[in-house]
Structures are given as structure tokens and as C-alpha cells.
Amino acid sequence: MNKYSICFISFFFLFFFMMINFIMMIYFIMNNMILFLEWEIISFNSTSIVMSVLLDWMSLLFMMFVFLISSSVIYYSKSYMSSELNLNRFIVLVLLFVFSMILLIISPNMISIFLGWDGLGLVSYCLVIYYQNIKSYNAGMLTVLSNRVGDIMILMLVSWMLNYGSWNYIFYLNFMSSDFSMKIISMLVIIAAMTKSAQIPFSSWLPAAMAAPTPVSALVHSSTLVTAGVYLLIRFNNLLIDMFFVKFLLLLSGLTMMMAGICANYEFDLKKIIALSTLSQLGLMMSILSMGFYDLAFFHLLTHAMFKALLFMCAGAIIHMMNDNQDIRLMGGISMYIPLTSLCMNISNLALCGIPFLAGFYSKDMILEMVSMSNLNILIFYLYYFSTGLTMFYTIRLLMYLMVNDFNLLSIYNLYDEDYIMLKSMFILLFMSLVSGSFLSWLIFYYPYMIYLPFSLKMMVIYVSLMGMLMGLLISNMKIYSLNKFMMFYDFSMFSTMMWFMPNLSTYGLSYYFLNLGQVLSKNIDMGWSEIYSGQGMYKIIKYYSLVNVIYQMNNFKIYLFSFILWVMIFIIMIMI
Numbered sequence: 001m002n003k004y005s006i007c008f009i010s011f012f013f014l015f016f017f018m019m020i021n022f023i024m025m026i027y028f029i030m031n032n033m034i035l036f037l038e039w040e041i042i043s044f045n046s047t048s049i050v051m052s053v054l055l056d057w058m059s060l061l062f063m064m065f066v067f068l069i070s071s072s073v074i075y076y077s078k079s080y081m082s083s084e085l086n087l088n089r090f091i092v093l094v095l096l097f098v099f100s101m102i103l104l105i106i107s108p109n110m111i112s113i114f115l116g117w118d119g120l121g122l123v124s125y126c127l128v129i130y131y132q133n134i135k136s137y138n139a140g141m142l143t144v145l146s147n148r149v150g151d152i153m154i155l156m157l158v159s160w161m162l163n164y165g166s167w168n169y170i171f172y173l174n175f176m177s178s179d180f181s182m183k184i185i186s187m188l189v190i191i192a193a194m195t196k197s198a199q200i201p202f203s204s205w206l207p208a209a210m211a212a213p214t215p216v217s218a219l220v221h222s223s224t225l226v227t228a229g230v231y232l233l234i235r236f237n238n239l240l241i242d243m244f245f246v247k248f249l250l251l252l253s254g255l256t257m258m259m260a261g262i263c264a265n266y267e268f269d270l271k272k273i274i275a276l277s278t279l280s281q282l283g284l285m286m287s288i289l290s291m292g293f294y295d296l297a298f299f300h301l302l303t304h305a306m307f308k309a310l311l312f313m314c315a316g317a318i319i320h321m322m323n324d325n326q327d328i329r330l331m332g333g334i335s336m337y338i339p340l341t342s343l344c345m346n347i348s349n350l351a352l353c354g355i356p357f358l359a360g361f362y363s364k365d366m367i368l369e370m371v372s373m374s375n376l377n378i379l380i381f382y383l384y385y386f387s388t389g390l391t392m393f394y395t396i397r398l399l400m401y402l403m404v405n406d407f408n409l410l411s412i413y414n415l416y417d418e419d420y421i422m423l424k425s426m427f428i429l430l431f432m433s434l435v436s437g438s439f440l441s442w443l444i445f446y447y448p449y450m451i452y453l454p455f456s457l458k459m460m461v462i463y464v465s466l467m468g469m470l471m472g473l474l475i476s477n478m479k480i481y482s483l484n485k486f487m488m489f490y491d492f493s494m495f496s497t498m499m500w501f502m503p504n505l506s507t508y509g510l511s512y513y514f515l516n517l518g519q520v521l522s523k524n525i526d527m528g529w530s531e532i533y534s535g536q537g538m539y540k541i542i543k544y545y546s547l548v549n550v551i552y553q554m555n556n557f558k559i560y561l562f563s564f565i566l567w568v569m570i571f572i573i574m575i576m577i
Contacts, residue, residue: 006091007078014071014098018064025060029443036108052168054108058298061443062105062231065302066223068432069309070098072425076313077215079421080320090130094219097123101224105231108170110158113232117154117196120225121147127216128209139211142503146205150195150229157188173238186239189232190249197229197282199249200256204503206279210271214316217271221278222309227301230285234301237294250290254383257283259500261390265397266497270315270326273398277352278308280387287384288367291374299444300363306436307351307359310429314345317422318402321415328398332405337415342403344426349395351433353465354388362437364388368461369451385460389468396472 027033035055042049074094081087100119107113121144129140161167169176176185193199198206206226210217220226233240240246260279267273281304289297318334318341319326335342347358354364371384417423441448498504531537 004078004087006088007074010091010095011071011075011078014067014074018067018071021060021064021067024055025057025064028055028060029057051112052109053106054170055106058234059105061302062223062298063102065305066098066101066105069223069305069429070094070219072313072428073215073219073309076218076316076422076425077213079419080215080316081213090213093123093127093130094216097127097216097219097224101228104228108168110154110161110167110169114151114154114158117192117228118151120196120228121151124209124212124220124225127220128212130213130216131211136211139205139208142208143205146198146202147195149202150192153188153192153195157185157192160185160188169236173236176239183239183243183245186236186243187245189236189239190245193229193233193286194249194252195229196232197226197286198256198279199283199286200252200259200500201502201505203256203259203279204499204505207272207275207499208503210269210275214271214312214319217275218309218312218316221275221312222305226278226282227305230282230289230297230301233286233289234294234298237289237292240290241292246290250287250380253283253286253290254380254387255283256280257287257387258383258390261387261394262496263499264394265390266493268327268329270319270328270331270398270402271312273328273394274308274311274315277311277391277394280391281308281352284364284367284384284387287380288370291371291376293367293370295444296363296367296370299440300367302440303351303359303363303437306429307348307433310344310348310426310433311352313422313426313429314341314348317341317419317426318345323414328401330408331402333403333407334415335403336407338417340417340423341426344430345402346399347430348433349399351437353392353395353468354461355465356462357438359433359435359437362441365461366441366449366451369453369458372453372457372460373451385464388461389464389471392465392468393472393475396469397475400472 028035033056035053037053037055039051039053040048041051074091077087077090077094081090084090097120100116100123102116103119104113104116107116124147125140125144128143129136158167161169161172164172164175166172195202209220212220257280260276260283264273264276264280267276281300285297285300285304288300318331318338321334321338322331325331351358351360354360356365368384368388371381495501
């Protein structure tokens with residue numbers, strides 16, 4: 001079999017499944033159906049192991065988007081990873097990744113959710129370390145250690161669910177929300193979701209995961225890994241009502257939004273800028289979810305998936321053509337040479353900013369208007385709108401560096417726009433980035449949301465975006481390499497560039513401390529005391545005493561006589577003393 005044939009077969013099957021999901025989803029929405037399937041895998045002595053599947057409009061719609069994006073990514077990989085000798089291994093890993101996400105989406109059962117959740121963590125580690133250099137290994141370790149915190153929370157949640165006699169959480173949601181002692185479940189779910197969706201203080205792994213190949217980044221940052229936490233909270237949304245811990249989630253996700261926006265303005269790595277924009281959008285989803293609008297969070301999750309996958313694909317094409325260089329300072333003027341890739345890049349960037357009538361506008365505008373209507377304090381209001389302005393700010397800065405400035409690549413370059421495999425896969429997502437916002441706004445909501453606000457508040461989103469765009473243009477035209485000289489606060493710029501020192505804390509702080517502690521425990525307990533008093537140690541002690549016992553049992557008169565004389569001498573000496 002040709003190494004490219006697995007790409008084509010995978011693409012064909014994923015696209016076929018996407019079409020089936022689309023037809024089923026339309027049918028389910030029209031008939032207001034939910035399908036709950038239980039398949040008994042094994043029954044033994046009144047114990048049955050059952051696999052449960054929940055198919056409703058939400059899971060089918062999300063699966064459709066996952067299949068569409070993964071099929072485009074695999075088709076794109078046929079060209080992007082063409083020099084890879086083990087292309088089949090790469091495609092199998094990506095398919096395992098997609099399968100884990102599908103398992104998580106369709107599961108109403110905590111055990112199968114945990115299998116999908118852990119599958120995502122394991123396969124993401126294999127993909128992050130795919131290039132097998134020091135940077136990849138460090139990034140993979142940071143990713144897997146951060147995600148293990150969430151895995152532990154899910155394990156604790158599985159054990160806590162034993163209180164109910166079943167792991168099918170979907171039946172217990174209404175009861176759990178009224179049961180005060182079960183608020184612990186919602187807390188565990190929130191912490192697990194925060195680790196997977198990289199909210200503060202678990203944010204540092206997300207930009208580090210950019211060590212993975214670009215097609216993987218397109219898949220991870222759009223519809224899989226990072227959205228798993230948001231999707232889990234959407235499913236558990238009944239638990240989050242009137243819970244005190246949700247207020248912390250709102251604050252932390254708002255700070256994540258702002259932190260990611262500020263850091264993206266200081267970053268020069270093309271992929272890390274896009275990764276930080278994902279972090280910003282995840283903060284937006286989590287914050288609106290913690291306010292109780294789970295349908296809006298789901299809406300933004302789907303629209304964001306389309307333009308973010310397209311953005312990563314365009315970035316991958318540009319990095320390839322730039323001789324594998326990711327520094328935006330060494331790029332510029334590329335729209336003259338690769339117009340079609342630049343077109344896709346611009347439209348996905350504008351959709352990210354929420355420019356009217358592109359995909360991001362419908363969800364982002366509605367979220368910000370609902371925030372304007374809600375009874376919130378000025379800090380949260382400020383975090384939302386400031387972060388929206390920052391999104392426009394770093395997007396315009398990126399476009400200025402890539403497309404408007406003079407060509408600045410130092411080495412020889414080979415810019416071409418005729419890789420039709422990459423362009424075809426990008427154009428599929430380009431079409432969806434244009435229409436998915438409008439299409440989903442009619443599909444998800446049973447009635448159109450009409451939000452009445454004063455004119456100044458209604459236009460606030462546009463004002464903030466325009467201000468962000470103006471600032472981005474001004475800073476980029478100052479002919480300086482960064483904001484550092486403009487801000488004149490070198491400490492602040494260091495603080496912002498280092499993601500508020502979170503990578504240092506998570507890598508050198510917590511991880512280093514816990515790994516050292518683990519080494520000490522392993523040395524002193526596993527290989528020390530427990531080795532002496534269990535397993536091999538106990539075997540040696542018993543063997544020694546049994547040998548002594550055998551010698552005594554041989555009825556040797558000399559031994560008895562010798563021991564008798566010895567005891568008599570000891571007794572006489574003690575009396576004399």
C-alpha cells in the first residue's frame with residue numbers, strides 16, 4: 001500500500017461520516033429526538049458491563065464539525081507531511097485522537113468519558129513529542145503533567161459517582177443540582193475542565209504544545225483536546241447554577257482572556273500567537289459558560305473551530321514556504337507572492353476578530369451583548385471588552401508583519417501558491433468560516449435572539465474593535481520590533497512575554513518540586529523500606545529464619561548441648577553481676 005493511500009482512505013471515511021452526521025442531526029432537530037443506546041458488552045453473575053451512547057442534536061452537531069475538520073486536516077497532511085517517512089504512523093495517531101474525542105462527545109457515562117479524556121491526553125503527548133527533540137520532550141512533559149491534574153479530578157469524580165449507583169451522570173444532573181453534598185462533583189468537573197481548556201493557572205502547556213506538527217495544532221486548537229473541557233462543562237451545565245465556585249471560574253477565565261491577549265502582542269512566533277488567540281477564545285467560552293449561557297458557549301465553540309483550523313493551516317503553509325521559519329520579524333509582503341493563502345489567512349483572522357457577517361461575529365457579538373445585559377460588576381465587563389480590543393490589536397499586528405510590511409526574509413526563499421492539496425483543504429474551511437456563523441445561529445436557537453440595548457452599548461463591540469485595530473496599526477507602523485520600546489516598562493514586558501511567569505511556576509516550581517519529591521519517595525520507600533518489608537525483603541528474612549529453624553530441627557545433640565552451655569554461662573554471669 002502506498003504511504004499516501006491511508007491519507008485518502010481516512011479523508012474519504014471521515015468526510016462520509018460527517019455527511020451522515022449532518023443528515024442525522026437535521027432529522028433529530030426537526031423531530032426533537034434524543035437517542036440513548038445501551039450495548040451490553042458482557043454479563044456475568046448479575047454484573048453487566050454496559051457501553052452507553054447518547055445521540056442528541058448537540059453531540060451530532062459537534063461530531064459533524066470534528067469529522068469535517070479532521071478530514072480536512074488529514075487531506076492537508078498528505079502534502080504538509082509528504083517528506084515524513086512514517087506518514088502512516090502519523091495518520092493513525094491523528095485517527096486515534098479523533099476517536100478519543102468522539103468517545104468523549106457521545107458518552108453519557110463517566111467511565112467512557114474518562115477513557116476518551118485519558119485517550120486525548122495520551123495521544124496528545126505522542127503527537128507533541130512527534131519530532132523527538134529536546135524542545136518537543138519538554139513541551140510534551142509539561143502538557144502531560146498539566147493534564148494529569150484533570151485526569152485525577154475525573155477519577156475522583158468516577159469514585160464519587162458510586163454514591164448514586166450508576167455512572168450515567170445524565171440521569172442524575174437534576175438531582176445533583178439540588179443535592180448540597182454533591183456540589184463537590186461540580187467542583188471536580190470545573191477543575192478538570194480548567195486543566196484541559198488551559199485556564200489560569202494551567203495555561204502554560206497550551207503554547208508549549210506548539211512543538212507538535214502544524215496539522216495536529218490545527219486539530220487540537222479547533223475541535224478536539226482544548227474544547228473537551230468546555231464541552232464537559234456544557235454537559236454538566238445544570239450543576240453550575242447558583243454555585244459559589246463558578247464565580248471564581250468567571251474571574252479566572254476573564255483573566256485568562258486578558259493575559260492571552262496581552263501575551264500575543266509581545267510574541268514573535270507565528271504559531272504561538274495563534275495558540276494564544278485560542279487561549280483567549282477559550283477564556284471567552286468558559287466565562288460565558290460560567291454565567292449560565294451554555295448554548296452561547298457551544299455556539300462560539302463551533303464557529304471558533306472553523307476559523308481557527310483554517311488559521312493554523314494557513315500558518316503551516318507559510319512556515320513551509322518560509323524555509324521552516326516561524327519568526328514573524330523575518331516575514332513580510334507575502335500577499336504579493338501567495339495571494340490565495342493570504343486570502344484564507346485574512347478571512348480567518350477577520351472572523352476571529354468578529355468582523356460583521358463572518359463566522360465569529362454572530363457568536364462573539366451575541367456573547368458581548370448578553371454580557372452588557374447581565375447584572376455584572378465593572379471588572380468583568382472591562383475584562384470582556386478589553387480582551388476583544390486586544391484580539392483586534394494582535395491580529396492587525398500579525399497581518400502588518402506578514403502581509404503589509406516589506407519582504408524581510410534573510411535567507412533564500414521559495415514562495416509558491418500552487419500546492420493544490422493544501423489549498424483545497426483550506427477552501428473547505430474557508431467556506432465554513434464564511435457561512436457557519438449564520439447557519440448555526442438559525443440551527444442552534446429555537447427562536448432568534450433580539451437583544452435591545454442603548455445605542456452606545458449596542459455599538460460598543462464595534463467601537464472596541466476599531467480602537468484595537470487603530471492601536472495595532474499605530475504600533476506596527478512605528479518601525480520598532482516590539483512593544484517594549486513603546487511601553488518603556490521592561491519589567492512589565494518581561495512579565496507579559498512570559499505569560500505572567502506561569503511557565504516558570506509550572507515547570508520549575510510545581511513540576512520540579514513534585515518530580516523531586518517523587519524521586520525521594522521512590523528511593524526511600526519503593527526501593528527502601530517497602531523493598532525490605534515486602535516482596536523480596538520478606539522472602540529473604542523468612543528464608544534466613546527458616547534455615548536457622550531447619551538446623552535446630554535436625555536434632556543435632558552438639559547444637560543443643562552448645563546452646564544449653566551457652567545459656568547456663570549467660571545465666572551465671574548475670575547472677576554474678
